[in-house]
Amino acid sequence: MSGGDADWPLWEVFVRPRRGLAHTHAGSLHAPDAELALRNARDLFTRRGEGVSLWVVPAAAVTASSPDERDPFFRPAADKPYRHPTFYEVPEGVRHL
Amino acid sequence: MTAPALTESEREAALALGDDALILSHRLAEWAGHAPVLEEEVALANLALDLLGQARALLSLAGDEDELAFRRDARDFRNLQLVEQPNGDFAHTVVRQLFHATWQELLYAQLAAGGGPFAAIAAHAAPETRYHRDHAVTWTLRLGDGTAESHARTGRAVRALWRFTGELFEPVPGLAGTDPGGLRAAWTERVTETLRAATLPVPEAPPPPTAWSAGGGRRGIHTEPFGRLLAEMQHLHRSHPGAAW
Amino acid sequence: MGTAVSAEPERARAEDFERTIAADERIEPRDWMPDAYRATLIRQIAQHAHSEIIGMQPEANWITRAPSLRRKAILIAKVQDEAGHGLYLYGAAETLGASRAELLGKLHTGRHKYSSIFNYPTLTWADVGAIGWLVDGAAITNQVPLCRCSYGPYARAMVRICKEESFHQRQGYELLHALARGTGAQRAMAQDAVDRWWWPSLMMFGPPDDASPRTAQSMAWKIKRHTNDELRQRFVDICVPQAEALGLTLPDRDLRWNEERGHWDFGAVDWDEFRAVLAGEGPCNEQRLDQRRRAHEEGAWVREAAAAYAAKHPAGAAR
Numbered sequence: 001m002s003g004g005d006a007d008w009p010l011w012e013v014f015v016r017p018r019r020g021l022a023h024t025h026a027g028s029l030h031a032p033d034a035e036l037a038l039r040n041a042r043d044l045f046t047r048r049g050e051g052v053s054l055w056v057v058p059a060a061a062v063t064a065s066s067p068d069e070r071d072p073f074f075r076p077a078a079d080k081p082y083r084h085p086t087f088y089e090v091p092e093g094v095r096h097l
Numbered sequence: 098m099t100a101p102a103l104t105e106s107e108r109e110a111a112l113a114l115g116d117d118a119l120i121l122s123h124r125l126a127e128w129a130g131h132a133p134v135l136e137e138e139v140a141l142a143n144l145a146l147d148l149l150g151q152a153r154a155l156l157s158l159a160g161d162e163d164e165l166a167f168r169r170d171a172r173d174f175r176n177l178q179l180v181e182q183p184n185g186d187f188a189h190t191v192v193r194q195l196f197h198a199t200w201q202e203l204l205y206a207q208l209a210a211g212g213g214p215f216a217a218i219a220a221h222a223a224p225e226t227r228y229h230r231d232h233a234v235t236w237t238l239r240l241g242d243g244t245a246e247s248h249a250r251t252g253r254a255v256r257a258l259w260r261f262t263g264e265l266f267e268p269v270p271g272l273a274g275t276d277p278g279g280l281r282a283a284w285t286e287r288v289t290e291t292l293r294a295a296t297l298p299v300p301e302a303p304p305p306p307t308a309w310s311a312g313g314g315r316r317g318i319h320t321e322p323f324g325r326l327l328a329e330m331q332h333l334h335r336s337h338p339g340a341a342w
Numbered sequence: 343m344g345t346a347v348s349a350e351p352e353r354a355r356a357e358d359f360e361r362t363i364a365a366d367e368r369i370e371p372r373d374w375m376p377d378a379y380r381a382t383l384i385r386q387i388a389q390h391a392h393s394e395i396i397g398m399q400p401e402a403n404w405i406t407r408a409p410s411l412r413r414k415a416i417l418i419a420k421v422q423d424e425a426g427h428g429l430y431l432y433g434a435a436e437t438l439g440a441s442r443a444e445l446l447g448k449l450h451t452g453r454h455k456y457s458s459i460f461n462y463p464t465l466t467w468a469d470v471g472a473i474g475w476l477v478d479g480a481a482i483t484n485q486v487p488l489c490r491c492s493y494g495p496y497a498r499a500m501v502r503i504c505k506e507e508s509f510h511q512r513q514g515y516e517l518l519h520a521l522a523r524g525t526g527a528q529r530a531m532a533q534d535a536v537d538r539w540w541w542p543s544l545m546m547f548g549p550p551d552d553a554s555p556r557t558a559q560s561m562a563w564k565i566k567r568h569t570n571d572e573l574r575q576r577f578v579d580i581c582v583p584q585a586e587a588l589g590l591t592l593p594d595r596d597l598r599w600n601e602e603r604g605h606w607d608f609g610a611v612d613w614d615e616f617r618a619v620l621a622g623e624g625p626c627n628e629q630r631l632d633q634r635r636r637a638h639e640e641g642a643w644v645r646e647a648a649a650a651y652a653a654k655h656p657a658g659a660a661r
Contacts, residue, residue: 008648149418153415240647
């Protein structure tokens with residue numbers, strides 16, 4: 001089997017669905033370089049008008065948190081309810097707070 | 098939207114541009130299931146669909162789109178010989194796209210600005226056409242300046258298709274307000290720039306339309322493969338006269 | 343990643359996996375998962391992806407002969423979607439560590455299967471309609487539950503695919519409806535297509551439950567949500583009234599409403615035919631795989647050229 005695909009790196013694609021919204025991850029694709037990655041992303045992920053802006057990022061450039069560490073990594077944030085407005089009692093009748 | 102009444106020469110022009118789009122779309126759609134990489138299946142189909150949309154709009158200006166697409170004989174088609182050329186390898190398809198899309202982008206900009214019967218369609222198609230050229234340039238660079246094999250294949254495609262480019266600049270009477278001379282100069286400059294950047298040899302200026310070479314498409318003179326294209330495209334429709342689909 | 347916490351023992355990870363499944367939460371790419379879960383998913387997603395791209399061929403066979411420009415545009419868009427869906431699915435498989443090149447290699451060398459439905463030929467224009475109505479209909483019946491599959495990337499790809507495919511079945515039904523209301527020849531064409539595609543469509547749900555050894559494990563892992571027979575019955579129940587509305591008949595003398603079960607009874611599927619086509623003896627097995635291999639091999643120089651260009655112009659913005 002002649003090669004080729006193996007040399008085309010993987011890119012992660014992020015689409016901004018419309019103005020005012022953030023780019024969200026849509027999927028991935030293969031492309032030899034950034035220019036073609038962008039064009040392929042346009043054809044693959046926005047052919048029904050799903051986007052107004054695209055990012056393509058080499059998959060190898062993503063640094064991710066380890067799923068093994070998800071407890072120690074994220075648990076410290078779970079026990080600080082004072083960061084949320086619902087933690088506080090508001091005296092009856094007070095509005096716009 | 099009611100179609101504006103066209104003069105006879107404008108109707109001829111609608112057929113010319115409509116047939117260009119129809120036949121090139123047909124050729125691009127032949128790639129379905131054969132593209133060199135899956136991403137390109139999606140890209141080529143997008144090009145085909147854009148062109149088919151343009152064809153339907155233009156042919157509908159001239160009459161019934163299906164009647165015109167499926168019930169005319171080869172001598173009555175007005176498309177450029179360039180667009181009917183078989184796909185060949187991917188390099189041939191890319192070079193055919195480069196030649197056509199560069200021309201179409203320039204022409205449609207003139208038409209959109211001109212305010213004639215084709216202005217609305219040309220304005221709608223302009224972003225599509227820009228993307229088609231962008232796609233063609235992107236690939237011409239990669240094929241021309243890729244490997245020795247891709248360079249050789251793309252050079253062959255340029256040589257094979259160049260003879261069909263003279264016809265791009267033959268004036269079409271119904272396209273008032275367009276400037277074939279200016280088109281020719283701008284086209285030559287852009288194509289030359291792309292071919293150079295792709296490290297490909299640049300042929301002499303496009304052959305003049307008076308030379309034999311290609312140049313008869315607008316008069317209904319086509320190349321041999323065109324008859325077979327039509328036979329395939331039309332046979333089912335023609336086999337059931339009067340049927341609705 | 344080499345911190346102390348990653349030394350968490352295997353058993354705790356397995357329990358975590360089971361807990362996630364039990365809570366109906368999704369497994370994500372870098373989570374620990376049992377090898378067999380990973381292997382099952384790779385096999386299933388790859389087979390699904392292969393089916394999408396091989397499935398382009400029988401319909402693409404009619405693009406150049408579509409009898410109206412409207413139908414031609416619809417068909418190009420549909421076949422294009424199938425390439426897109428193949429790409430979404432190869433992408434999902436990639437998150438499990440199976441590269442597309444490797445999976446395509448397995449398809450091209452016959453080590454991976456694709457849905458055997460695509461080994462039947464499209465002989466007339468009506469087949470395009472029958473594929474949309476019946477084959478895509480069966481596929482959607484299979485796929486909708488996969489949107490809740492336990493593996494996140496697969497479930498997300500399926501959400502996207504199901505959304506896009508909603509037009510696929512409808513255009514097929516509309517196409518057949520136009521033929522059924524058309525000339526005598528068109529009507530005959532439509533009935534003939536339904537006659538040929540009905541039984542292969544029922545086979546798409548896979549072997550009966552008592553002959554489907556992997557179903558139990560896949561259901562426990564929430565990769566699969568319903569058995570083959572449940573989905574097949576659901577499909578038959580949906581199709582019978584739709585066929586009536588078309589004025590076409592389904593080629594099964596045993597088809598009758600069962601008041602007690604609240605379902606349509608239907609005849610026996612020819613599982614010998616299913617196994618034969620799966621084993622490579624279908625009318626188009628060779629042809630489909632040949633075309634796929636040829637496209638890949640003839641495209642090698644293009645892929646190599648683009649890779650060479652990228653190496654020469656690392657900024658990726660040569661213009």
